Amino acid sequence: MSKTENNQSNGKNDGDFSVIFAALGDSTRLALFDRLSDGKPRSISVLSDDADMTRQAVTKHLRVLEAAGLVQNQRMGRESHYAFCPDQLKQARAYLDQVAGRWDSALMRLKTFVEDGPA
Numbered sequence: 001m002s003k004t005e006n007n008q009s010n011g012k013n014d015g016d017f018s019v020i021f022a023a024l025g026d027s028t029r030l031a032l033f034d035r036l037s038d039g040k041p042r043s044i045s046v047l048s049d050d051a052d053m054t055r056q057a058v059t060k061h062l063r064v065l066e067a068a069g070l071v072q073n074q075r076m077g078r079e080s081h082y083a084f085c086p087d088q089l090k091q092a093r094a095y096l097d098q099v100a101g102r103w104d105s106a107l108m109r110l111k112t113f114v115e116d117g118p119a
Helices: 003-010 014-024 027-036 044-049 055-067 086-116
Strands: 071-076 079-084
Touching: 014 027, 014 055, 014 086, 027 044, 027 055, 027 079, 044 055, 044 079, 055 071, 055 079
Parallel strands: none
Antiparallel strands: 071 079
């Protein structure tokens, strides 16, 4: 089965999750995401209080997380509050589970081949 056929059969292209993985690949964004993962929305001011960076820098990181669908921005009066969005993370986890399953299958075939020899 070609790579294209395999991607179509599982309903996702490998590139669909690259934005999520790239967003979480930065330690600052990962720390912000971790703070929001408790489910409590927080303002940019609160999120930047503990950070060693400006509010503008925190905002840029939050926008990357928002573009990846990992957080959402909610306006509350004059402030923007960011909240955790678990759906994209669940989809990425399901994708990683599929990849792990393919690797497990390939390793089992290799083990069988090594132990039993060629058919």
